[in-house]
Amino acid sequence: MSTDDALSILSALGHPTRLDAFRLLIRHEPEGLSTGELVEASGLTQSTFSTHLAVMAKAGLVLSEKRGRQQIQRANLDALRGLMVYLAKDCCQGRAELCEPLLAELTCC
Secondary structure, rough: OOHHHHHHHHHHHOHHHHHHHHHHHHOOOOOOEEEHHEEEEEEEHHHHHHHHHHHHHHHEEEEEEEOOEEEEEOHHHHHHHHHHHHHOOOHHHOOOOHHHHHHHHHHHO
């Protein structure tokens, strides 16, 4: 991941509405949520939320797919993984044991 890509993702997640929406999408992987469900969860109007969704999509955080008449939004876990690796790549100066608490927190149960 390039520095520009990381900054784009971090910028997109730097707004409370977008961060909440992305975290909600992560919780609903792999099935995703319809755009309507995301709008409802946000409490915003469709047009206002669409602006936030466009920012996340441009940063590569959200993938959209059509299912029947609905537009389904999914978290791009590859982008999240790439950002996490980018941020932690040089962690602990090569001493893996120092990163173990971080890895333990990330391990899904």
